[in-house]
Amino acid sequence: MRAPANAARPVYSRIERTATPGSALPVAYAVSAVVPSAGWIAVDAARVLEDPFEAVKHEYAVSNRPLTLREEGSMRPVVGSVGERYNGPRGKLLTLKTKR
Amino acid sequence: MQNEGEDFYDLSSPGFPLQGDIFPNVPLISPPPSPNLIILRNSDGTPWTPQPGPLIASSEKLLNAFDEGPEHIAASAERGYGIVLTQTCDLQDQDLWLAGQLRGLPGTRVDRGNLMAGKYASLFGLPAHPLGHFADAYVDLIRIFPVARECFPYKDRIASLALSAQMSLTDRISQALTRPWGHAPNDTVLVSGRYRCFRCFLFDGLKNEVLALSTGQTFPECADCAKIKKSAQWRLLLKHQKY
Numbered sequence: 001m002r003a004p005a006n007a008a009r010p011v012y013s014r015i016e017r018t019a020t021p022g023s024a025l026p027v028a029y030a031v032s033a034v035v036p037s038a039g040w041i042a043v044d045a046a047r048v049l050e051d052p053f054e055a056v057k058h059e060y061a062v063s064n065r066p067l068t069l070r071e072e073g074s075m076r077p078v079v080g081s082v083g084e085r086y087n088g089p090r091g092k093l094l095t096l097k098t099k100r
Numbered sequence: 101m102q103n104e105g106e107d108f109y110d111l112s113s114p115g116f117p118l119q120g121d122i123f124p125n126v127p128l129i130s131p132p133p134s135p136n137l138i139i140l141r142n143s144d145g146t147p148w149t150p151q152p153g154p155l156i157a158s159s160e161k162l163l164n165a166f167d168e169g170p171e172h173i174a175a176s177a178e179r180g181y182g183i184v185l186t187q188t189c190d191l192q193d194q195d196l197w198l199a200g201q202l203r204g205l206p207g208t209r210v211d212r213g214n215l216m217a218g219k220y221a222s223l224f225g226l227p228a229h230p231l232g233h234f235a236d237a238y239v240d241l242i243r244i245f246p247v248a249r250e251c252f253p254y255k256d257r258i259a260s261l262a263l264s265a266q267m268s269l270t271d272r273i274s275q276a277l278t279r280p281w282g283h284a285p286n287d288t289v290l291v292s293g294r295y296r297c298f299r300c301f302l303f304d305g306l307k308n309e310v311l312a313l314s315t316g317q318t319f320p321e322c323a324d325c326a327k328i329k330k331s332a333q334w335r336l337l338l339k340h341q342k343y
Contacts (some may be wrong), residue, residue: 001180034210048134052159056135060242061176063201070221071214 033069104216106230110260119188120261120269122226123252126182128201128245129175138174148172162259176209183226183239185273188266196246200239202226208239222276224269233258241276258334282333285321289313293336297322310337 029097048055058064112187132138140148147168148155157174165171181202184298205212215225215263217240226237261269282298283289299322301308306324311334313319322332 020278032155033209033315050130050136052134052136052138053157055136056138056174056176058176058178059187060130060133061177063128063180063203065243067208067210067240068242070223071212077123079103091334 034069035067035069103267104227105184106158108227108265109229110262111230112261113257117184117188117191117252117254118260119184119186119191120266121184121252122202122259123256124258124260125179125256126199126201126245126247127177127251128182128247129177130198132175136170137165139153139163139165140172140174140198143324181234181237181246182247182252182256183224183267191249195249197249198254199245199247199252200224200241200247201243202234202237202239205236205238208238211269212236218268218272221279222272222288224272229259239262241273263341272284280333280335282335283319284334285319285332287319287334289315289317289319291336293339295319297325297332298335299330299333300324 044054048060138164139158141156141158141163142148143154143156145156145163149173155313163321166187182199183202184196185200191197191341205215210220210223212225215223218225222242224239224241224286226234226239228235262342280298285293287296294310294312296308297340300306303324308324311320313334319332320335322330322334327334
């Protein structure tokens, strides 16, 4: 039996009926990037691996190593709305741009 | 305008330590990236006895170290803001707590919006503390330091997370450290067998095909995941048995 619609249970089906397939969500994607910090010095592997006095320098401390950014479903591509595609008593559903 | 940190932090200062508590001056020790360590010795060459005074630092390559037991070594250390990552229920029993380091956003390419929205797999975002203890920060959850619990004096605690933020932290730790993995499209198949994309296997109405792939082939895109612009994660299927 279908659950009654009330304020605590939005009627998504009303939105789904009028939605354009594939246009509702911002583009979701996964990106990995390695970002060095400001004071980071690239590890000279041969020198660092051989010379423990070089390896123990603060430049190679954990907090100074490059940061790996593994990003998924970024919010950044969404740059604004190109207009409404649903406007009902429970609100508006916008179509979102993904490029400037 | 309401400061978002007011909802994020528990300003009532709970009367016991919690996962997510933030302390200043936490000692964070980095392991050297070289397999050869710096060994500390007394001036007569014997293993260093912790005491004030001069000592000799030698490369591990030049002496017989660890033959008689543990040695003292040199390492890089710093003090900074640390967040407790050990589970709350373990804090009373553990001598060593796991800590993450708070890092500021300036000078990084961390996008604040994505950070606070939880879009980075291994970063946990901390909005500026409403009482000004620290500015916007992040914690890299794959860089975890074991720290003696005595280094977190309760009287020095400067922030605790609200319950909802504690839940976000546990989710983020779980995602950072235990998320399942699979082979990406274009990876080379190293083991012949039957594979399934597990990124989409929980969802209804999808084919979620099982592919027989041989060593040397490359993993394809998953047709179902490609429709939502996600990358496939191919996983080798094993015999169903007790594990």
